[in-house]
Amino acid sequence: MRILLVIKRFDFGGAENHVCDLANSLYELGNEVYLVADKGRQLSRLNDGVKFIDYRLSDFLIPLNVLFLYRLIKKHKIDVIHAHQRLAIQTAGILKKFINIPLVVTVHGRTRFDLKTKLAKTAPDRIIFVSKQVLEVSACYEYIKYKSVVIPNGIELSENDLIDSSPSFTYVSRMDKNHSKVILMLIQQVLPKLLKDYPEFRFNLIGEGNCSDQIKNSAIKLNAEFNREVCKIWDYQPDAKEIFRNSSLVLGVGRVALEAIACGVPVLSINKKRFGTIITPANYPEYKVNNFVAIDNNAPKAEELYELLNNFFSDIDKWRKDTKIVRDLVNTDFNQCDLTRTIIETYDDAISSKKKSQR
Numbered sequence: 001m002r003i004l005l006v007i008k009r010f011d012f013g014g015a016e017n018h019v020c021d022l023a024n025s026l027y028e029l030g031n032e033v034y035l036v037a038d039k040g041r042q043l044s045r046l047n048d049g050v051k052f053i054d055y056r057l058s059d060f061l062i063p064l065n066v067l068f069l070y071r072l073i074k075k076h077k078i079d080v081i082h083a084h085q086r087l088a089i090q091t092a093g094i095l096k097k098f099i100n101i102p103l104v105v106t107v108h109g110r111t112r113f114d115l116k117t118k119l120a121k122t123a124p125d126r127i128i129f130v131s132k133q134v135l136e137v138s139a140c141y142e143y144i145k146y147k148s149v150v151i152p153n154g155i156e157l158s159e160n161d162l163i164d165s166s167p168s169f170t171y172v173s174r175m176d177k178n179h180s181k182v183i184l185m186l187i188q189q190v191l192p193k194l195l196k197d198y199p200e201f202r203f204n205l206i207g208e209g210n211c212s213d214q215i216k217n218s219a220i221k222l223n224a225e226f227n228r229e230v231c232k233i234w235d236y237q238p239d240a241k242e243i244f245r246n247s248s249l250v251l252g253v254g255r256v257a258l259e260a261i262a263c264g265v266p267v268l269s270i271n272k273k274r275f276g277t278i279i280t281p282a283n284y285p286e287y288k289v290n291n292f293v294a295i296d297n298n299a300p301k302a303e304e305l306y307e308l309l310n311n312f313f314s315d316i317d318k319w320r321k322d323t324k325i326v327r328d329l330v331n332t333d334f335n336q337c338d339l340t341r342t343i344i345e346t347y348d349d350a351i352s353s354k355k356k357s358q359r
Contacts, residue, residue: 011040
């Protein structure tokens with residue numbers, strides 16, 4: 001099968017990581033894969049067999065975007081388009097007015113963003129959601145449910161266990177205006193209290209963004225106060241697994257949570273909007289279908305976060321035992337190869353439906 005994947009950027013982010021892994025997995029399963037995106041650091045992870053086309057989609061140049069993709073599809077005789085995120089979905093939707101091949105899209109965020117326009121809702125032949133909750137709370141759920149399917153992000157199985165020996169945690173996040181609120185709360189309010197209980201404590205922060213200078217300045221102040229590198233800030237990491245394995249706990253949702261659990265590292269579900277719990281065998285089924293987001297919870301608060309972290313580090317062996325069980329579940333449920341085959345089945349279904357409609 002000849003598959004065209006389209007996404008605006010190919011740099012740091014959950015959707016970008018997903019597209020890179022999907023492209024690699026599709027190719028390894030014997031497909032001819034083309035990927036259109038603006039060149040970014042994900043390229044270092046991309047299989048050489050995937051045909052990467054460096055092109056930046058633009059809201060101001062949509063007619064040119066459509067023409068570019070039209071020529072590409074005709075030249076390479078593409079069988080199916082798979083678009084990711086708002087602009088790629090909108091552009092591919094317009095393209096379908098001029099070319100009659102199936103369009104599959106993946107919603108990585110919210111439908112009100114990724115499926116913002118009527119065309120974005122009507123043009124796709126199949127819509128993939130990475131979270132069941134995002135599909136079911138969508139305002140257009142009744143309109144799109146017949147052609148929607150939930151397929152979570154996949155991961156490659158990890159062969160090595162954690163190697164951490166001292167209390168520490170790692171947080172992976174964009175350092176933008178919204179996410180920086182949680183990061184600064186951790187550095188300024190939570191860490192000073194934890195360090196009184198655990199003097200050898202370490203904090204790793206992985207990410208980048210337009211608030212990185214402010215965050216780095218806060219980290220420098222904290223490190224100076226304790227006369228050592230309490231908080232270490234890492235920029236973009238193409239593979240954070242080694243940092244995870246040197247952590248007692250990883251904070252995050254979605255792909256971050258999956259990769260950490262696959263390494264045998266306990267995970268606290270948290271982002272800027274939702275403060276969850278440590279993921280255990282008991283709550284795993286609920287987290288599993290919602291991209292590891294605590295969908296019914298509120299935003300994190302400093303005192304509650306400190307209490308949870310303090311409780312975690314006071315009985316870390318218990319949480320590690322629980323995580324070993326969760327790891328086995330994750331390696332079964334989120335196997336990248338198996339989920340890629342499910343996506344290929346979605347392509348086949350879209351192609352078959354298109355052929356039937358043309359008879």
